[in-house]
Amino acid sequence: MASKTSELKGIQWLFPLLAEKNVNYKKEFLAGLVTFLTMAYIIVVNPNILSKTGMDAGALVTATCLGAAVGCFLMGFIANLPFALASGMGLNAFFAFTVVLKGGVSWEVALTAVFVEGIIFILLTMFKVREIVVNSIPTSMKHAVTAGIGIFIAFVGFSGAGLVVANESTKVSMGHFTPTVVIAAIGLFIIGVLDKKGVKGSILYGIVVSSILAWIFSIIDPEAAAKLGISLPKGIFKYESIAPIAGKLDFSVFADVKGLSSFFVVVCTFLFVDFFDTVGTLIGVCSKANMLDEEGNVPNVGRALLADAIGTTAGAALGVSTVTTYVESSTGVLAGGRTGWTAITTGVLFLLSMFFSPIFIAIPACATAPALIYVGYLMLSSLKEIDLHDVTDGIPAFITATTMALTYSIGDGLTLGILSYVIINLIYNAVAPKEDRKPVSWVMIALAILFIIKLVLM
Known part of the structure; x- marks a missing residue:
């Protein structure tokens, strides 16, 4: 794919996606939908975390969707890869709890740190520093990253189902056999059986069935369901303005010599975590999908990293923490997504979710857990x-x-x-x-x- 891109000219060189021929649009759309459903939780989780800093929760819902859409469109058009982007988990927690609440930094300055990090990433990508790093990682390590991501997302899935819970004595332990565990198990069995029979979209079917079962449980016993994080959609249409947080960058920190050193540490931390989360995700997902080139490198890696970097900068301007490539993209890739149309589909769905967010927000963790667990199993084969x-x-x-x-x-x-x-x-x-x-x-x-x-x- 990388060699093909270098041979293109004009508008097709700028947007290699436009040169794609014989695309299975149905499969790409399905893959984008699967990816979206497995990462739609960020629409509610990100605002919940960032709003603790004093940022407007309603505006954060819209900004989260817009930031994700911009990142996905960039990845699709510029890199022609099926990877979705959104505000990164872990990075949003660092933004809210460590930088703002613990460090005493205003959320405006924290957003500025994210913005600066994105600019640095753009420069590193343009000078091919990030690309050199990705291509220098040995093949054995690339396969290990794939397997590691598999274990990681399976762990996320087991946690979302309630099968694995925190334990003060042993760090983690097995949870109680709650309805969420049953719902996730049914979804996992559905995915496994359908995939064994060669049914396309098996992962999506598992998510849909699990969501329906969860909502039925909420109708039967709303109080018990609420305690397990399950609730029916609270309406259908809702839109919030991003005005309270968009463009609220505060560059006055550069005039404060004392605070500049702390600001630099924050930028470096964002830089480090974002860099290697993205690198790990790109390598792992491409390896599992057999998308690495003959030399074991990620196709169009420079463009993919540039899309990620610009997405981070745009996200900060919109009012959200670091936008990064999502490991949940693996669900769409394993559902058949191979081109940028998968990422673009996910981006469109994020845009639509700004207006239908109550429905997507209501998809519980136990419904996306089967997809994460099953993809984790598939990726472990590396x-x-x-x-x-x-x-x-x-x-x-x-x-x-x-x-x-x-x-x-x-x-x-x-x-x-x-x-x-x-x-x-x-x-x-x-x-x-x-x-x-x-x-x-x-x-x-x-x-x-x-x-x-x-x-x-x-």
Whole structure:
């Protein structure tokens, strides 16, 4: 795909999606719908988190949808890839609880930090720094990232179903056998059986059936359902203006020498987390979908990263935290999405959801859980591509795959994986015969040094 893009001219070079031929639009639309349904929770979760800073909750719903739509359109038209974007989970919590509530920074200044981060990302992408980093990650690590994302999103799914819950003594434990667990189990069985029989859209059918079952439960016992996070749609149409938060960037921080150092740390943190969450997601999803090129690289990776960077900048201007590529895109890719039309479909649905948000918001976590669990199972198969008997590949791959879920962060898992890969291979190369040494790129070594600095200072 990357080579094809380089051969295009004019408007098709700018928007390679327009050069696509023989597109199965039905499959692309279905994939975009599946992706949207698995990440529609952000429409309610993001406003709930960011509104704790004092930002207008209603405006945040609209801004969240607009930011996601802009990101998806950019990814579809510029990169021609089936990946969706929206305000990142984890990054929104860092924005609200660490930067604003704990750090005492106004939400306007925090938005400015996100905006600056996006500008830096655009520059890094234009000079191909991000692309060089992505392409320098070894193939074994790319497969490990795929498996790690699988474990991660399966964990998210099990948590959403209520099967895995927090436990003060053991960190996590098995939850009670509640109706949400039953609903998620039914959805998972439906997806598995339909997929085994070759039914297209099996993931979507699982989500729809689970949602209907959840809403029926809410009708029968609304009080019990409410305690489990299930409720019927509260109306159909609703729209909120983004005026209270859009364009509220505060650049006065650059005039405050004392506060500038703290601002820089915040920008760097956003930069680090967004960078490696995006890199991990792109590599993992492309690897599972067999979309990597002959050299094991992500197709159109430079354009994908540019879309992500511009999406972050635009999102900050609209009034939301960092917009980033979503791991839930894997559900759409595995439903058959292969071109930018999948991302564009998801973007259109986000735009429509601004007016029909009560319906989409009412899709409970137990209804999207089956899709996440099943996709996690499918992505775990990437482990078979790794020679786990070779410790120089196996141990870093194991650390990458497991810590993504255990730290609840794709970025942290990739950080620890790259660190372990560089350290283990450098030590091995120091004692191994010359013919057995495995070359470690200077980019990987530079990343390891940066990661050590990050872990020490942040």
